[in-house]
Amino acid sequence: MAKNIYSKPVLFTILATLTILVGTVVTMFVPMLTAQMHPKLEGLKPYTALQLAGRDVYQSEGCPFCHTQTVRPLKTEVERYGHYSLAGEFYYDRPFLWGTKRTGPDLAREGGKYPDSWQYAHFEDPRAFAPHSIMPSFAWLKKIKLDPAQVETHMKVLGFPYTQADISALAGKTELDALVAYVQTLGTAVTVKAQATVPVTKKMTHVPNPLAGSHEAIERGEKLFEQNCQACHGKEGVGYIGPSLRDKDIFLYVRGNVPDDDYFEIIHNGTHPGGIEDGRTEKGGMPSFADTLSNDEIWSLVAYIRSLQGEK
Amino acid sequence: MADDVDSQEEFEAKETSKALPGGWLLLFIGVILFAIVYFIAYTPAISGWTQTGAYEQSLHNK
Amino acid sequence: MSVYKMGDYHYDNQTVRKFIYSSIFWGVLALIAGVWISILFWAPGLNGPGWLTYGRLRSFHVNVMAFGLVLGALIGIFYYITIRLTKRPLLFPKIARFTVYLFNLAIAVGGWGLLMGYTKSLAYNEFEWPASLLIVILWVLMAVVILGTIIKRKEEQMYISLWYIIATVVTLAVIYVVNNLVVPAGLFKSYPVFAGVNGANVEWWYGHNAVGSELTMATLALFYYFLPKSTGLPIYSHRLSIIAFWSLIFAYLWAGAHHLVYTPIPDWIQTVAIAMSIFLIAPSWGSVVNGFYTVREDWGRMRTHYLTKFFILGITFYGIQTVQGPTQALRVVSSLIHYTDWVVGHVHMGAMGWDALVITGAIYYIIPKIYDTEIYSEKIANTHFWLVLTGQIIYSITMWIAGIQEGAMQKAVNPDGTLKYTWDQIVAKDIPYWQFRTLGGVIFVAGMLFFVYNILMTVRKGNALVASKA
Numbered sequence: 001m002a003k004n005i006y007s008k009p010v011l012f013t014i015l016a017t018l019t020i021l022v023g024t025v026v027t028m029f030v031p032m033l034t035a036q037m038h039p040k041l042e043g044l045k046p047y048t049a050l051q052l053a054g055r056d057v058y059q060s061e062g063c064p065f066c067h068t069q070t071v072r073p074l075k076t077e078v079e080r081y082g083h084y085s086l087a088g089e090f091y092y093d094r095p096f097l098w099g100t101k102r103t104g105p106d107l108a109r110e111g112g113k114y115p116d117s118w119q120y121a122h123f124e125d126p127r128a129f130a131p132h133s134i135m136p137s138f139a140w141l142k143k144i145k146l147d148p149a150q151v152e153t154h155m156k157v158l159g160f161p162y163t164q165a166d167i168s169a170l171a172g173k174t175e176l177d178a179l180v181a182y183v184q185t186l187g188t189a190v191t192v193k194a195q196a197t198v199p200v201t202k203k204m205t206h207v208p209n210p211l212a213g214s215h216e217a218i219e220r221g222e223k224l225f226e227q228n229c230q231a232c233h234g235k236e237g238v239g240y241i242g243p244s245l246r247d248k249d250i251f252l253y254v255r256g257n258v259p260d261d262d263y264f265e266i267i268h269n270g271t272h273p274g275g276i277e278d279g280r281t282e283k284g285g286m287p288s289f290a291d292t293l294s295n296d297e298i299w300s301l302v303a304y305i306r307s308l309q310g311e312k
Numbered sequence: 313m314a315d316d317v318d319s320q321e322e323f324e325a326k327e328t329s330k331a332l333p334g335g336w337l338l339l340f341i342g343v344i345l346f347a348i349v350y351f352i353a354y355t356p357a358i359s360g361w362t363q364t365g366a367y368e369q370s371l372h373n374k
Numbered sequence: 375m376s377v378y379k380m381g382d383y384h385y386d387n388q389t390v391r392k393f394i395y396s397s398i399f400w401g402v403l404a405l406i407a408g409v410w411i412s413i414l415f416w417a418p419g420l421n422g423p424g425w426l427t428y429g430r431l432r433s434f435h436v437n438v439m440a441f442g443l444v445l446g447a448l449i450g451i452f453y454y455i456t457i458r459l460t461k462r463p464l465l466f467p468k469i470a471r472f473t474v475y476l477f478n479l480a481i482a483v484g485g486w487g488l489l490m491g492y493t494k495s496l497a498y499n500e501f502e503w504p505a506s507l508l509i510v511i512l513w514v515l516m517a518v519v520i521l522g523t524i525i526k527r528k529e530e531q532m533y534i535s536l537w538y539i540i541a542t543v544v545t546l547a548v549i550y551v552v553n554n555l556v557v558p559a560g561l562f563k564s565y566p567v568f569a570g571v572n573g574a575n576v577e578w579w580y581g582h583n584a585v586g587s588e589l590t591m592a593t594l595a596l597f598y599y600f601l602p603k604s605t606g607l608p609i610y611s612h613r614l615s616i617i618a619f620w621s622l623i624f625a626y627l628w629a630g631a632h633h634l635v636y637t638p639i640p641d642w643i644q645t646v647a648i649a650m651s652i653f654l655i656a657p658s659w660g661s662v663v664n665g666f667y668t669v670r671e672d673w674g675r676m677r678t679h680y681l682t683k684f685f686i687l688g689i690t691f692y693g694i695q696t697v698q699g700p701t702q703a704l705r706v707v708s709s710l711i712h713y714t715d716w717v718v719g720h721v722h723m724g725a726m727g728w729d730a731l732v733i734t735g736a737i738y739y740i741i742p743k744i745y746d747t748e749i750y751s752e753k754i755a756n757t758h759f760w761l762v763l764t765g766q767i768i769y770s771i772t773m774w775i776a777g778i779q780e781g782a783m784q785k786a787v788n789p790d791g792t793l794k795y796t797w798d799q800i801v802a803k804d805i806p807y808w809q810f811r812t813l814g815g816v817i818f819v820a821g822m823l824f825f826v827y828n829i830l831m832t833v834r835k836g837n838a839l840v841a842s843k844a
Binding site: 318322323324330331332333335336339340343344346347348350351354355356357361362363 | 458459461533534598599602603606608609610611612613614617636641642644645646648649650652653654655656659660663667705
């Protein structure tokens with residue numbers, strides 16, 4: 001064989017390098033120089049000191065191995081999680097934490113979905129909320145205190161704004177406090193806007209529970225309650241993270257009986273802080289069970305809750 | 313099994329200009345054609361297709 | 375034939391051996407971690423605090439496997455191949471020896487860090503910056519030794535394996551350095567310079583090509599060297615090797631964004647990546663066809679030459695892998711199986727089927743050669759082969775079924791358009807598959823332990839031989 005590039009190693013190495021650089025330049029380097037790779041959603045805020053500390057914990061504990069943070073623009077995915085992810089949501093994310101695998105559900109819209117108290121209780125004992133969950137308990141994070149000086153260094157490196165008060169407020173906070181604070185920010189730049197447009201309903205006619213008093217429905221409701229509601233509302237609805245359900249005269253912290261179809265709506269839609277329903281102001285914090293429970297199942301639950309209140 | 317340096321002849325047949333197997337050549341051309349068609353069909357600047365557009369459309373399809 | 379005698383390689387061979395032993399050590403740790411985290415999937419109560427939690431052990435498993443086992447073995451084997459194909463000892467033998475210690479230090483620092491929760495959270499690049507810095511230095515020194523030896527070679531033509539070695543050296547150097555551009559924020563904490571969608575695009579350009587260089591190009595370098603060596607048959611077509619090589623290294627670098635299908639990165643980048651992924655079937659199968667046509671001359675060698683089956687089964691799984699991968703890139707397929715256990719099955723078929731078979735096959739060839747003896751037991755090697763094959767197939771198939779089931783349940787809707795299954799119901803259905811996966815993993819690890827035993831006994835035999843000659 002005559003002299004060719006396979007007998008000229010220097011030339012060969014240069015050619016091989018140029019060959020791998022073509023795709024690199026076109027799909028990675030050039031896009032980086034354009035605005036399309038650096039979008040920022042209007043109203044997106046940098047992380048606070050506590051949230052950033054929580055994000056560091058989220059990384060350390062490998063949360064992205066089981067939870068993604070990007071909702072794909074696919075019908076069932078938007079149905080399950082909420083609005084699909086937008087490029088501008090991730091402007092402050094160094095690194096991005098989209099993940100690769102959903103052993104647990106996506107968390108892109110997790111922020112504000114549950115109250116803080118739910119997040120704490122869930123981190124400590126995930127299986128109390130989802131019986132088949134394989135998430136490890138993170139109760140041990142409660143014992144690890146944040147180091148305010150370290151968090152301040154991190155804020156400086158990322159160039160996020162903070163005050164000395166923010167830093168001193170970290171003293172005594174634990175890694176679990178930080179983690180909850182971080183998780184509560186996820187997707188809020190998109191979801192907060194979406195919530196503001198939820199129409200407030202007020203209607204005068206009420207639909208009774210078609211399954212009211214049915215023994216079968218009450219039994220079914222009891223099972224559903226144990227699986228879906230007990231973790232927050234306590235055993236037999238005595239109240240825990242969520243309010244007690246046993247007293248029909250003081251329900252949702254408001255005096256006066258609430259009609260069946262309002263129970264239905266609260267379970268179906270969840271509650272949104274500040275929402276007004278039939279004159280009641282909602283405190284929020286209850287997730288929607290529209291994706292989890294069928295209409296019949298929700299009516300069964302209402303029947304069971306009524307049975308707890310002594311109405312057979 | 314003495315450990316020694318290698319000779320090229322062990323690795324490559326003397327006849328190094330063996331033709332490319334026909335089936336493989338067909339595959340090579342086939343995937344190039346597929347790649348070109350796919351690129352045209354799914355590049356917004358060429359076909360107008362976008363993933364969010366496709367999502368919006370899927371909402372109207374039953 | 376050559377002016378050099380075996381004795382000239384004595385020092386270099388020791389370096390090769392040290393790399394191989396080190397990589398086996400890290401490999402055993404990573405394998406144990408792998409089996410353990412597979413158990414945590416169906417026994418979550420076994421998670422402990424700190425380094426005993428899944429999230430930390432999982433990154434330890436992946437990174438120590440990729441950098442401790444695979445990279446360590448590859449550097450050692452690169453040295454071995456380079457010496458023999460260039461017909462000369464390594465150019466800077468002392469530097470080459472130094473890279474062994476540097477390598478072990480880097481993996482120790484990085485692996486310990488991951489257990490402590492020090493991670494960059496970039497897939498396949500999770501070691502925090504001190505370990506990454508050590509790896510960069512290691513890689514530069516290794517490149518100097520290997521490229522220097524090749525430039526000063528005594529054989530005019532560079533054989534195919536050297537092409538793939540050079541391609542691996544430059545590709546991994548470029549991608550690893552770029553994806554490690556971080557701002558340190560303490561001894562074991564850093565933040566990448568790239569943010570959000572841009573960071574994602576850089577990461578998967580890296581991630582895909584880390585696999586592309588380490589687990590594909592580098593492993594092909596081994597394949598093209600050890601297949602003719604172990605069968606005594608020359609590679610079928612030089613022309614096919616040339617086309618496959620250049621089109622593979624060209625196309626690989628475009629395809630990274632197929633990991634980001636349906637994410638908010640620009641549509642056109644995804645589309646280009648998917649199209650290039652499909653194209654990649656051809657160069658990948660160039661090597662598959664070349665391998666099969668080589669052994670087609672005499673299939674009997676699958677029986678008579680015990681190592682042949684390692685390389686032929688290896689390239690078969692590579693062939694399946696390189697059809698499966700591009701298919702997964704297609705939007706319609708991605709929408710079903712992305713983020714599910716299917717992809718876990720895919721990755722493990724590549725790692726346990728292709729890379730593990732080729733690398734252990736190469737080590738079976740090298741260690742007796744270095745000692746001028748035979749392998750301790752072909753029977754144990756065959757037992758190893760069948761166990762890792764069985765374990766891998768159980769693993770992959772179980773995860774493919776689980777993945778399709780997960781994807782289908784996540785997408786299932788009731789007639790009224792609401793979702794049919796809650797997340798908890800989907801997880802509940804996965805448990806038996808996860809248990810089966812552990813079974814596959816245990817069988818695979820048992821096979822690997824047979825391998826380790828066989829190598830240890832060969833070394834013992836070799837050392838006794840050396841002592842008797844002295």
